Amino acid sequence: MNGAPLKIAVIAGEVSGDLLGADLVAALKRIHSGPVELVGVGGEGLQAEGLRSLFDFSELSIMGITQVLSRLPKLYTLIRQTTADIIAARPDILLIIDSPDFTHRVAKRVRTALPDLPVVNYVCPSVWAWKEYRATRMLAYVDHVLAVLPFEPAVMQRLNGPATTYVGHRLVADPALLETRRLRVGRRPGNGTILLLPGSRSSEIQKLLPYFEVATNELVARNGPTRFVLPTVTHKEALIREMTAGWGVKPEIVVGAEAKWKAFAEADAAMAASGTVILELALADVPVVSAYKVDWIMRMLTAGIKTWTGALPNLIADYAVVPEYLNDVVRGASLARWMERLSADTYQLKAMKEGYDLIWQRMQTEKPPGEHAARILLDVLKKKKPGRF
16 A cells, blocks of 8 residues: 555544554554554544544443433534544544444444545444344445454345454454463363452442352352452442452452453353453353343343344354353352353363364454454555545
């Protein structure tokens, strides 16, 4: 590609999206010989690559329909502000990363004002789970989707959505995960350490921790002394300590990424909130049972959910590798019994490890995710603006 200046508008709404965007931009700078300018919204990762965020992107970190509804006025204000600023900047391309409640609304408005502006969507919306019609609607404002899960291109093709490419998942190349996996693969269970991972949001923690307490009591009653480790993040440590203060069997609470990966390496098994952490555990070769409880509005909408499972490892393997318990069927005693089966040399453990091997194979790519994504972004630019790039 020639050395023409390249102005990218980028919108990332959460930490995970910011990391993906920063990885893509860093790779892009290695490939593109000209200067790269960033405008838009992002966090520390993108800011380190030169972005001056239009506002603190933590304002977009919302989850659940009730939270979205309560924040609608603020969201619409930020949508209008971001749209106007991107239109005024006249970028060469718009990169939207995850957080579809915000990023897709901005993309629609920007495309209306700048119909020739190419738009790339990093992280495929979960059209495979619900609201399948979103795939076709995206054709109006998205030129290419960069998927982080290997089954998503086929889903988007079936639903007649935009062109979609699996570029790989950042976890597969994460140095800490790779080291943890190296330490664990081939390891025999039996050190009596169980991980408790109730989620990273207050609502998740408050809903799941009482069931985890029941599970810890059950495990100790049935098996004797057991070590429980609960990794968390700094801004949730106080809540975790408050909620576990009265437990009969207190977990070891550890804070930060380094402590989390150390706990992953040492654990026999884990009970965890459904989400990306389930995939982290599967790729790190940690046996896990998934649990989740949603808010009351989401329960009313469950009839619209199309997917057969909420666990990402199961979707990637296309069969039930990880057991999962949702809403009213979450039981501490059930979680405890799974911990017993997964922390010993059982058929259940062997079956799960076999599934983990398949998931690992299916998530491999020839190029690192950031580089793969950056090259597709440049290809989209060439096709949309052949005279300049």
